[in-house]
């Protein structure tokens with residue numbers, strides 16, 4: 082982002098629309114999960130949208146991104162096609178993985194989105210390797226790795242921090258700290274001062290910000306991504322946030338203090354961004370129109386997903402490997 | 414023809430690929446100064462730079478994971494794990510990421526990497542440095558599993574593994590590092606993955622084997638043939654895919670088959686081959702398919718104990734005689 086674009090209403094309004102698209106996508110994913118149209122697990126990003134949108138607004142198409150199990154928002158923010166994503170959740174032809182991956186394996190390599198991930202912290206090691214490839218190929222790109230606060234207690238996260246630093250790799254680690262991992266409060270299982278301190282102990286600059294403040298995420302990542310592009314080496318942003326829904330769509334989050342989620346609504350990023358836009362002269366009507374547009378767009382994708390064909394059984398046997406590839410109906 | 418060791422031949426193959434393709438690189442512990450455990454990377458860092466022969470921290474999960482990320486991002490990395498035993502620190506990355514990325518992402522991605530993880534007994538390195546877990550990886554869809562047995566193959570198969578667009582688990586046998594053989598330096602073409610080598614022809618008995626057991630079985634077969642049991646020896650070279658055609662046509666000819674491997678017999682890959690042959694060639698068989706593998710014990714340290722684990726030429730001969 083150029084300096085003169087900072088906090089420009091038009092830029093923020095565009096980011097706001099991206100957030101709405103993610104919100105609508107996640108609501109629809111949840112509804113269709115409950116209706117039995119989407120199987121497996123769906124980890125909604127509701128309440129955390131400002132992080133993905135604010136960061137990705139400062140990325141280029143060719144930059145790379147790795148994500149984790151809560152990856153729909155990162156994918157949409159990086160430019161993946163939400164229609165293809167919805168078809169993927171429905172397991173249909175035309176889905177991002179042709180129905181072979183589902184929610185936890187959304188990827189769109191055409192926009193540098195190297196995949197959500199079903200194994201916590203595995204995206205960290207993949208990121209540093211992707212950054213090594215960038216160096217070897219002398220490309221002008223960076224890698225962003227998103228990780229949850231629970232993921233920081235896995236070894237690969239700590240290995241990857243060390244690795245990124247010793248080779249001075251262009252990696253931005255973004256820890257989305259929603260303070261809870263499934264049903265466990267992260268603080269109760271994390272020694273020391275936490276995420277930022279861990280990064281700093283490796284000599285990696287780390288900053289903690291309010292991840293529900295879209296403008297702050299945008300401004301902070303603009304600066305940091307610029308620094309990484311100019312060779313600063315890895316950096317880490319800890320973005321504080323709150324998961325407004327259960328861990329996955331069927332989790333009622335009964336482990337929470339009653340009233341906690343309701344109280345958090347006051348700080349959720351969509352409303353906060355709306356309040357700011359209003360101070361900039363955007364009307365309630367324009368905001369309502371934007372919300373309707375996002376909802377209608379996603380509703381249409383749901384209709385499309387229902388109508389899309391199921392994959393052919395033979396598709397289960399493709400894209401396993403070239404050498405020693407399986408044949409349909411042959412198990413040996 | 415040039416005489417060289419198994420390790421030197423691997424180095425030659427790697428050097429040829431580094432020369433040929435600037436996106437080929439290697440990462441692992443102690444590759445620069447030490448040149449790899451057996452000199453299979455000797456002086457390559459000096460020649461190709463520390464960005465292409467990368468000395469890494471002792472972070473096996475990231476050696477594997479970074480190789481995957483680098484493969485997804487357009488390069489051809491060779492992840493050197495030194496011992497298949499240490500590669501177990503990175504099984505998740507290999508099995509959950511490398512083997513599945515192409516599939517999970519609906520064909521958007523390829524993971525053209527080599528996970529190099531030597532197997533086998535080298536003498537006195539005991540339970541955590543001697544294992545042969547090749548069957549584990551043959552069990553995983555998406556992976557190719559290669560087990561070279563000669564210097565020449567260790568060059569040609571490594572080159573094939575590096576050029577392969579699938580993740581390849583490349584399992585050199587540590588006991589073979591110093592073994593010497595002829596290598597045709599002028600023949601720079603890689604071998605074809607999935608093609609077995611007929612080590613010795615015969616008409617009475619087929620013995621299928623790979624990696625460190627090939628030379629043991631070959632010697633046993635020479636003795637057996639002298640005694641009148643004409644023995645065919647097949648070096649599978651790759652376990653996935655394994656060369657069914659070579660094995661089946663040999664068994665159709667001989668009517669008898671035995672599989673010999675150093676890995677623990679229980680759950681070993683010999684069971685898969687035995688079962689396939691029994692199921693499809695039952696009418697051709699003149700006797701039961703037999704297996705020889707290691708006992709289901711950790712590899713012991715002390716000389717007599719370790720030797721008791723290993724399969725000897727004499728044991729192969731005795732088992733072969735039991736067919737007749």
Ligand SMILES: Cc1ncc(C[n+]2csc(CCOP(=O)(O)OP(=O)(O)O)c2C)c(N)n1
Pocket residue numbers: 124150151199200201228229230231232233259261262263324328
């Ligand atoms: C290696 C691994 N261990 C455990 C799990 C099961 N699991 C899935 S999500 C989750 C909680 C993750 O919390 P966090 O990293 O904070 O992300 P959040 O869900 O809060 O976004 C767990 C334990 C997993 N997917 N991978």
